[in-house]
Amino acid sequence: MYDQSQGVNYLNCSRGFWSWFGTLDHKRLGLMYMWSVMGAMLIGGVFAMVMRLELFAPGQQFVDAEAFNQLFTLHGAIMVFLVIIPGVPAALGNFALPLMLGAKDVAFPKLNRLSYHLWVVGALFFVGVLLTTGLDTGWTFYAPYSTLHSQTAVVWATFGAFFLGFSSIFTGINFIATIHKMRPPGMTWFKLPLFCWGLYATAIMQILATPVLGITLLLVGVERMLGVGIFNPALGGDPVLFQHLFWFYSHPAVYIMVLPPLGIISELIATYSRKHIFGYRFIAMSSVAIALVGFIVWGHHMFVSGQSALTSIVFSAITFFVAIPSAIKVFNWVATLYKGSIVMKAPMIYALSVIWLFGIGGMTGLWLTTLQQDIHLHDTYFVVAHFHYVLVSGAVFSMFAAAYYWLPKWSGVMPNKLLGELHFWSSLISVNLLFFPMHFVGLAGMPRRYADYALQFADYNFWISIGGFWFGLSQLLFLAVCVLCAMKKGEKAPARSWEGAEGLEWEVPSPAPFHTYDTPPVVK
Amino acid sequence: MSEQNLQQRNQRTLRKLLIWAVAMFGFAFAMVPFYDVICDITGLNGKTSTTASTEGPSQVVEDRTVTVEFITQRGEGVNGDFTSATRRVEVHPGEITLVNFFASNPKSSDIITQSIPSVSPGEAARYLHKTQCFCFDQQSLAAGERKEMPMIFYLDPELPRHRNTLTLSYTIFDVTDRVAATNK
Missing domain, CATH: 1.20.5 (Single alpha-helices involved in coiled-coils or other helix-helix interfaces)
Incomplete structure (x- = not known):
């Protein structure tokens, strides 16, 4: 047993590269995921900023159309596969889940380490893509372009995504086993923290949906290398089959990206309102409902892919249904705020902004699931605005909120208050400047994925680009907060770093000791 | 524990x-x-049967007329003409109809082509029966050849009442390299 009074914790109990890279400790793995994901985010973000630089003014300035194709593809692929999918479950979940359950680690620490190593292998494949011919298929790898025409490193990218898929599946398995078997005595299902419910619903999708992506991308690789006709119509294949398979994974993947963040918001709203969450069971079950319904809505990506009108109507109707559990969450958050004693700390202002901004993303989602609207808006900037509101100001902002919330537990010092709030306001204004005008240019018919645009969109794009650079640079403030915490510069954090925080993770000292909860606590 | x-x-x-x-x-x-x-x-994706229908129509529904439209498209690697003799025919369900398609090969070398049919709306695909079609086999086109390719079809008398127009689309692909590779 380590002596806490000597200041020994999980960060400094052993040193050296292998004590980190070969570690079985969920806290160290979570932290490594965090830094790795932030590194990938930086690269993906730079690609986005180069795109905005090109779109700053009409005409061709800095990159040609082919380079632009690569930029949006790599931006999308990196942000989806390397950042948002592992970002919350693997990085935040790894650190927080066992602590919140009062468990000493996840159920299978070695599998957990394997997940991280597979993530690194997958990331190396993407580095390989970057160093060779790049990738220009769009992150969706649509056949037949990806299988017949693209001259870029499609096979490398599909193998990379394949490894990342395994990483994701193993994390999901680990979390389900942990939540099923490692809960402390007294913690019944309906005493589980809501973040854990979010992770649980996500883990179900990771296990059931990710294998489908693995096979789909493998088939793309097989068709490219061996020339068998799976998606190629000339050989009797069907390109629409690719879209079915791809979206069968990738729609649930959207919920893999947003359910854990919404779980975070549920935790934070309760903590900083000094109240118990309103409608706990409804929020918990709404996560599971979204996860399950998420499996039967993939056809709404294919309204213009030639599916029959009846099929489209059915998919559209089921998609509307997703709004119900999502709205349940939002209404319960607002009800929790009502008559709460609200404290505006950095995590809370992020959480509050997510309610509003995620709401905008959700509402535009309803526009897009309306058949007639979607046919007009399909593949325009409106869609870009929609999913960036959900994924950036929804999921990424929740990650920021969670980072500010748990940084004291990770590092032992409180995050810098001034920098944190500056980061928030700067990000909040710029993210709206960046994405809100996209609704208008999309409605007016500006298509996505082009290196150039018609002259009438010039003014909007000028401001969108300004917002883009501003938002990108604002993230350096977040980096500064993290680096300051890592360097232990700041106010020392007590065990219960935030007043009103109730989870079991706040029972252990900050930073967390190497061994936590050798004997499970008893929850009343 | x-x-x-x-x-x-x-x-x-x-x-x-x-x-x-x-x-x-x-x-x-x-x-x-x-x-x-x-x-x-x-018939979700509008694919029609890849083999010839052996049974003839059971009856001809004289009092009903359905429009069948034809679309021809060139796939990758084909730069010759690919058209049909007529763009649309009016048929009675059960009536056997012949439509000629034409493909040409302006290249200086022989090519082998494969045409892929698709029917829209997809629901109607299984009511379209072909007793003969150039799409059942690969068609070879000699250098400079223009070829007439017949397609004989009839509509199932069971075709749902609300379907008064169907579109039959063909895309022609050049599969010369592929065939050469498999024969090696």
């Missing part, structure tokens, strides 16, 4: 969850042939 006991129970959970993941791999893999079967049954 002892440590070992917990480990055993965890292992059991791990096995169960792995089975789910493996089953989903299998499911995705099975979707490839399964999709074809589903589409055959429902």
Whole structure:
């Protein structure tokens, strides 16, 4: 047993590269995921900023159309596969889940380490893509372009995504086993923290949906290398089959990206309102409902892919249904705020902004699931605005909120208050400047994925680009907060770093000791 | 609860969850042939049968007229003409109709082509029966050749009442390289 009074914790109990890279400790793995994901985010973000630089003014300035194709593809692929999918479950979940359950680690620490190593292998494949011919298929790898025409490193990218898929599946398995078997005595299902419910619903999708992506991308690789006709119509294949398979994974993947963040918001709203969450069971079950319904809505990506009108109507109707559990969450958050004693700390202002901004993303989602609207808006900037509101100001902002919330537990010092709030306001204004005008240019018919645009969109794009650079640079403030915490510069954090925080993770000292909860606590 | 006991129970959970993941791999893999079967049954993707229909129509419904439109498209690698003799025909369900298609090869070398049919709306695909079609086999076109390719079809008298127009689309692909590769 380590002596806490000597200041020994999980960060400094052993040193050296292998004590980190070969570690079985969920806290160290979570932290490594965090830094790795932030590194990938930086690269993906730079690609986005180069795109905005090109779109700053009409005409061709800095990159040609082919380079632009690569930029949006790599931006999308990196942000989806390397950042948002592992970002919350693997990085935040790894650190927080066992602590919140009062468990000493996840159920299978070695599998957990394997997940991280597979993530690194997958990331190396993407580095390989970057160093060779790049990738220009769009992150969706649509056949037949990806299988017949693209001259870029499609096979490398599909193998990379394949490894990342395994990483994701193993994390999901680990979390389900942990939540099923490692809960402390007294913690019944309906005493589980809501973040854990979010992770649980996500883990179900990771296990059931990710294998489908693995096979789909493998088939793309097989068709490219061996020339068998799976998606190629000339050989009797069907390109629409690719879209079915791809979206069968990738729609649930959207919920893999947003359910854990919404779980975070549920935790934070309760903590900083000094109240118990309103409608706990409804929020918990709404996560599971979204996860399950998420499996039967993939056809709404294919309204213009030639599916029959009846099929489209059915998919559209089921998609509307997703709004119900999502709205349940939002209404319960607002009800929790009502008559709460609200404290505006950095995590809370992020959480509050997510309610509003995620709401905008959700509402535009309803526009897009309306058949007639979607046919007009399909593949325009409106869609870009929609999913960036959900994924950036929804999921990424929740990650920021969670980072500010748990940084004291990770590092032992409180995050810098001034920098944190500056980061928030700067990000909040710029993210709206960046994405809100996209609704208008999309409605007016500006298509996505082009290196150039018609002259009438010039003014909007000028401001969108300004917002883009501003938002990108604002993230350096977040980096500064993290680096300051890592360097232990700041106010020392007590065990219960935030007043009103109730989870079991706040029972252990900050930073967390190497061994936590050798004997499970008893929850009343 | 002892440590070992917990480990055993965890292992059991791990096995169960792995089975789910493996089953989903299998499911995705099975979707490839399964999709074809589903589409055959429902006509979901507008694919028509790849073999000639052997039975003739049971009757001709004289009092009903259906419009059949033809679309021809050139796929990758084909730069010759590909057209049909007529763009639309009016037929009675059960009536046997012949439509000629033409393909030409302006290249200086022989090519082998394969045409892929698709019917819209997909629901109607299984009511379109072809007794002869150039799409059933690969068609070789000698250098500079212009070829007449007949297609004989009839509509099933059972065609749902609300379908008064269907579109039959053909895309022609150059599969010369592919055929050469498999014959090697």
